[in-house]
Amino acid sequence: MAQSVIFKNMHVEWDVPIPMDDGVVLRADVFRPSADGRYPVLLSYGPYAKALPFQVGYRDQWEALIRDFPEVASGSSCKYANWEVVDPEKWVPQGYVCVRVDSRGTGRSPGVLDIFSPRETKDYYNCIEWAGTQPWSNGKVGLIGISYLAINQWLVAGLQPPHLVAMCPWEGAADYYRDWHRHGGILSSFTSTWFKNQVIPVQYGVGRKGYRNPYNGLLVAGDETLSDDELARNRMDPYLEALARELDGPWYRERSADWSKVVVPFLSCGNWGGHGLHLRGNVEAFLRAASKKKWLEIHGLEHWTHFYTDYGLNLQRRFFDYFLKGIDNGWDREPPVWLNVRYPGEEYVLRKEWEWPLARTQWTKWYLDPANSSLSGQIPHKESHATYHAMGQGITFWTPPFEKETEITGPVAAKVFISSSTTDADLFLVLRLFDPEGREVTFRGAVEPAAPVAQGWLRASHRKLDPDLSREWRPYHSHDEYQPLTPGEIYELDIEIWPTSIVVPPGYRLALTIQGRDFEREGETGQLETLGRFRGSGPFVHKDPWDRRLEIFGGQVTVYGGASRPSYLLLPVIPN
Template sequence: MALKRALLIAAAACSPFLPVVHSQNATVPEIVDGTIRIYGNDAYKIPYRRLMPTDAARARYPGFKQETLTLKNGTIRREGAKALTSDIVFERDVALTLRDGVTIYADVYRPVGDQQVPAIIAYSPYGKEVGGQNLDDSAGRAGVPLANVSDLQKFEAADPAYWVPQGYAIVNPDTRGAYASQGNITYWGRQLAEDGYDLVEWIATQPWSSGKVAMSGNSWLGVSQWFTAAEHPPHLTAIAPWEALADLYRHVTNRGGIPAPAFQESIITSLAGNGFVEDSPRLIVGEGLINQYWEDKIARLEEITVPAYIVASYQNVLHTHGSFDGFRRIQSESKWLRVHNSFEWPDYYVPEHVEDLRKFFDHFLKGLDNGWDKTERIRLAILDPGHEDELNRPVGTWPVDGTTPTRFYPQADGALSTTAFKNKTVASYEVGGNSSLLTFKYTVPDGELLEINGYSKVRFWVEANGSNDMELQFLLEKRAANGSAFAGFGATASNPTISSTEYIRVSHRALDTQRSTNFEPYLTHDREELLSAGQIVPIEVGLWPIAIRFHPGESFVLTISPVQPLTTALDAGSGVAAITIPAAGGTYEPGSNVPMITLGGVKSNPAFVDEQRVATPVGRNNGTHIFHFGGCYDSHLLLPLNITSIA
């Protein structure tokens, strides 16, 4: 059966077909064998799983319909959304053929008339109209008021109601395998990169196109920019990745070497189409070491030379490291970094940030001499919970020059000190006990204002009693003078406090000495080195970057704890919200009585979608975790500090 299905997948990828809708009642679980194009291998074998059908309620698919509409000035998409400020040509389900014969479909929003304009691509499989991912699925729309957008925008993407009046086209594709598009959905890598190239070059041939093409958007849309730009499509003129991981294995799926398929399950079960999707969760648990497959999921940042406006934050559990990595490693002569203090979605739609992005695009896509080239290359946010954050601090480099590398050593009383503890000491906890963690604390003295600004590192000597491995989380957070932590921000509970974190599976402690630096250990993840009884080994863990300020009496606390596997039954609620739009598509006059349809509003997936989930991984934490410091054990926390006297 698997071989037969694999052959059907291959045939479908090369044969044209009309879009069809599969009934969710007739669909059963299917995990099948197939191949994917990766760098260095044209037919790498992987598992695929059946996608949620497009007629499932949580797919929120308004249907396939090739048509051209004129959306009139003053009309709206939804009650409460922003009205259009100009007429917009809306071309729906426009077909384009990729290099391997697969046809995908895109929606195009552009100005009325014959003018040629630059285009902005929003590249993801989430649906180009409503779709399985939408801000309405998050509490409070994740801080993006409906009144601030038209709701014509694709999830995490530019709003046509703003950009078309500014003289741009917005192109929203359903990527390979998504909804009516042919083929199977892939997770970045070579296949997506080549598809992105083909889309850019197709846009450049359209009669309405000026030949200048850009990409913009958050998360998946940002990651897609790294991969597409590395292919050097000739007409790609600028990119604007707003929070984007750059190494799927190290930044999300197997962070620290620990398989974590739960988040991927929450995403993959929200995707819809007529075929299959690359079964990332099965590969997370089945291929736990870096190999050719995972190498394909590392963005080739050094290949990127196109102008770039990159946005990052310190608290994004998926994208923080990749966003900063992208800025540092791309080879573009024209690149800018802005670091904000909130979350990717509200930041993207703040009017002043939309204007900032337009200034960047106007400069590179329209050739306007608008002063963008005078914009500071790096603008940082300095977090200061309990006080007022500092925004848009201009600095010359990232990481910031002028910080002082400072070691803080754990003490027997739970303190951190710049002086090493003289005697060999141990601290421990029982895994699964009432207090399965260790904390070490440093309090800022009177008269000092302290900033941690950049990447930090933990070096610790560890031992496991009752297990041959350990899976650890290291968390560095700010505490108020009264000892309380500061609540994190964002759309999920993944960041309960404002902190810098990293994980490690101790058997994955091997370092690439060529790529590692004083502050940034680089784990190879190419082998396992299990612990033997009584063995004490050093580990080095690079905490994700942060810029945060501490006042006298406040403290930073290093917490060490065992990682608990997150259940793969995780359901983030994507596709649940009920969204009402015009039945005929497009927009309507406010207050008019037009037929409407409601998409979503159902909390359950088709049964087979959840039956395809992988089992929650069994963690490797058992027995007692023992931590050695003092004497010959040079365990310490290394921080990049700026200290100012305020006496």
């Protein structure tokens, strides 16, 4: 039975039932103005347990956020602040209803846990339609949330629920294969760590073995306590499912956005430091979704930070005030692309643009010269090659010092000619920036504290391109066919490197590293209790021993350059 209280002119209801079409009843918390009326709804649906406070479940992130940005706690008791969803104390006084739903099989909602499944997406649809028809609703529902709670927005938007009016997916992947599980065809180990540490602890049925909400006394993961065997039977393991599916196919497609059906207005917010999860989907959405009213914003810092800062809050509020309240605040006249252009030293300058990639981009090729490990504006006169051990440090190619300040903003790509001593090769490409003294300039990424400028990946046997979707600046691989290598034979690979932004000062150099394993620094760069220790690539690493079998991926790889095999790095240079 739902419980309710009045708190600071806010009516709070816990465990409101939402019946599904198959008889399962999901549970939601509803925060609404205490005054009677009909209000627009901001809804989120996900697996992180609506009853688990931010500062309890994600203490490290919360303490850093409040320390660095005290504005986040200004005007709020923070007792209703939760991981990756809005703080209702920031929205309800502005005339919004905030609804949080525990997804099927998580928190206080029973059922089988199967993330991003068609069943879960249908549940989300039902929740939207339920919220749009409640007596406190004006019939207009908006979706908002970070990461998981952004990803499933793309999925449910494809079902086109009638009461869905607008949405703001904040740093959310959209392609379950390319953005999440298999970067360039290589299995990401992230899912295993994340699922074990962030989802299973709040699976429905953990009950007394889990958290208790200190503010309302409710058990975060349900009132009944199931055995470990029962819990295991009530969930699907997404990592094992992806491990069993190297090629793209129906399982990935039904958990990915269908851009032809995403027609709702949206504000898509990505992160320059989100390589591995928190960028590509946001950009692809802006490029390919059918919606006629869409905006792209890209920022920096940790992926949860600006969602809660005044910058992010004001951005979200303007967007939803326009679409959910009908306030003429000029949002419809805003340019569709907002870029926080990145400078060394974690400096960002907001600039508004009219398209992506930028029309004035000067696509600039830097050619690889294996003879001297350089990147040059001209194709090397002499043919050369260099070999590295796939599990070693790889090869790093350097530009000369830049003579003038140069902005690089947009998609990045590479064409690389290689051969392998085995029947396959995994290529990990890392773009980095160095100052005149040879010190690397790093950035606070979405999760990684010392992120490089950009990263890209490709399994050589997945080199086949989709001719309709591929562009020189964004190769698009079909991942529908396995094409093994003949040892010693030379192959041409086009590699997508996720978008970036960096203004290179005079005297600084760029470096492109090609190697056969995850980019890692010598020492630990940071850690999070829920995601482990990091060394340069955050939690987005590729270490499954079966997917990365040494007899296939642990050989010698040779990179070629020169007139007949012009390997190059393609950079989006933006003129002043």
